Amino acid sequence: xxxxxxxxxxxGKSTLFNSLTKAGxxxxxxxxxxxxxNVGVVAVPDERLKLLTDLYHSAKTTPAVIEFVDIAGLxxxxxxxxxxxxxxxxxxxxxxxIVHVVRCFEDPNVIHVDGSVDPVRDIETxxxxxxFSDLEILERRIAKTARAARNDKTQAKELQLLEKLKAHLEExxxxxxxxxxxxxxxxxxxxxxxxxxxxxxxxxxxxxxxxADDGASNEYVREVRQYAKETGSEVFVICAQIEQEIAxxxxxxxxxxxxxxGLKESGLEKxxxxxxxxxxLLSYLTAGETETRAWTIKKGTKAPQAAxxxxxxxxxxxxxxxxxNYQDLLDCGSYAAAKEKGxxxxxxxxxVVKDGDVILFRFNV
Numbered sequence: 001x002x003x004x005x006x007x008x009x010x011x012g013k014s015t016l017f018n019s020l021t022k023a024g025x026x027x028x029x030x031x032x033x034x035x036x037x038n039v040g041v042v043a044v045p046d047e048r049l050k051l052l053t054d055l056y057h058s059a060k061t062t063p064a065v066i067e068f069v070d071i072a073g074l075x076x077x078x079x080x081x082x083x084x085x086x087x088x089x090x091x092x093x094x095x096x097x098i099v100h101v102v103r104c105f106e107d108p109n110v111i112h113v114d115g116s117v118d119p120v121r122d123i124e125t126x127x128x129x130x131x132f133s134d135l136e137i138l139e140r141r142i143a144k145t146a147r148a149a150r151n152d153k154t155q156a157k158e159l160q161l162l163e164k165l166k167a168h169l170e171e172x173x174x175x176x177x178x179x180x181x182x183x184x185x186x187x188x189x190x191x192x193x194x195x196x197x198x199x200x201x202x203x204x205x206x207x208x209x210x211x212a213d214d215g216a217s218n219e220y221v222r223e224v225r226q227y228a229k230e231t232g233s234e235v236f237v238i239c240a241q242i243e244q245e246i247a248x249x250x251x252x253x254x255x256x257x258x259x260x261x262g263l264k265e266s267g268l269e270k271x272x273x274x275x276x277x278x279x280x281l282l283s284y285l286t287a288g289e290t291e292t293r294a295w296t297i298k299k300g301t302k303a304p305q306a307a308x309x310x311x312x313x314x315x316x317x318x319x320x321x322x323x324x325n326y327q328d329l330l331d332c333g334s335y336a337a338a339k340e341k342g343x344x345x346x347x348x349x350x351x352v353v354k355d356g357d358v359i360l361f362r363f364n365v
Contacts, residue, residue, distance in 0.1 A: 001296060002067040003275060004092030007101035008122050010110055012205040012240035016101055017070035019243035020268050038070040044272055046294050048326050052287040055330065062293040064283055069095060089133045089195060096279055097199045100126060104220035105207040119220045120227055130195040131169050137192060138166045161185050200233040201274045211239050212262040234274040238267035282355035285326055303351040307361045317365035321347045326356045
C-alpha cells in the first residue's frame with residue numbers, strides 16, 4: 001500500500017511524516033522545507049505476527065508494509081507553478097490513497113500561509129490545486145483522443161467521458177464523486193490515475209490537549225469530520241508533535257507514554273486502521289520455521305488470487321488452501337493439534353480469504 005501525504009505549508013505534514021517513518025525529513029517553521037519527495041517505508045504493527053513467530057520459532061518475521069510519500073507543502077496556484085509548482089503532484093499519482101494533513105490547532109508561533117486557521121478552507125485550497133492538475137491531464141488526453149475519435153467508435157465513447165469528466169471538475173467537484181455509467185468508463189477513469197479520484201484520509205492535527213477526547217471538543221475537528229462525512233472520506237485525530245516524541249521511544253516506553261496521555265493507540269496505528277478501512281483491505285498470514293509473514297489483500301479476494309500475492313506459480317497451479325484461524329491455531333498450540341480438532345479447513349478456488357486466516361497453499365506447476 002502506498003499513501004501520499006499532502007497539506008498546506010506549516011500544518012505539521014513533515015513532522016507527521018518524520019514521526020511515522022523516522023526518516024528525518026527536514027521539518028521547520030517555514031514553507032517549502034520539503035523540496036524533494038520524501039519516501040519512507042513503515043511496517044504495519046501486527047501482534048499476531050509475533051505470536052505466530054514464537055509458536056513456529058520462525059527464523060524470520062516479515063510484516064506488511066506501507067510506503068509513505070511526503071510532498072512539498074502546496075499553496076494556492078501550485079498547479080500553475082506557484083511556490084514550488086506542481087512538479088511534486090506527479091509524485092502522488094501512483095499512490096493508493098491521499099493522507100491530507102489539516103491544521104486544527106491555534107499557535108501564534110507557527111505561521112499559517114493564509115493568516116488564520118480554517119480547516120475547510122484549507123481542504124478546498126488543496127482540492128482546487130488537485131483539480132487543476134487533473135484538468136491538465138484530461139486536456140492532454142482530450143487533444144489526443146479527439147484526433148482518433150473521428151474514425152473509431154471506442155475512442156469517440158472515451159472522448160465523451162473525458163468531456164463529461166472535464167465539466168465535472170470545472171464545477172470544482174472531485175473525480176471520485178463522478179458516477180461512471182459502465183465498465184468501460186470505470187476502466188478509463190482508473191487508467192487516467194487522477195489525483196481527485198483517489199480516496200482521502202484527513203489527518204486532523206491538534207494540540208496535545210485535544211488528544212484525550214479524540215478531538216471531540218475541538219470545533220475545527222468537528223468541521224473536518226462533517227466535511228469527510230459528506231465526501232465519504234476517513235478522519236483520524238493526531239498530534240504530530242506527540243507522534244514525534246513517541247517515535248523516539250522503545251515499545252515499553254511507548255505504551256507507558258500513551259497510557260499517561262489516556263490513549264489506546266498511536267497515530268500510526270490510527271492511520272493504518274483508517275487506510276485498511278477506506279481501501280477495503282485485510283491481512284492473511286503464512287507461518288512456518290523459515291518465515292512468518294503478513295500479506296495484504298482486498299476484502300473479497302479468493303484463495304487462488306491471494307496465493308498469487310506470494311508467487312504467480314501459486315495462483316497458476318493452485319490445488320487447495322489449508323486454512324486455520326490464527327486464534328484457533330494459537331489456542332491449540334500447534335497446527336497438528338488444530339487439524340486434529342477439525343479446525344483446519346481444506347478450501348477450494350471459491351474460498352474467500354478472511355482477515356487473520358493462516359494459510360498453507362498447495363499447488364502444482
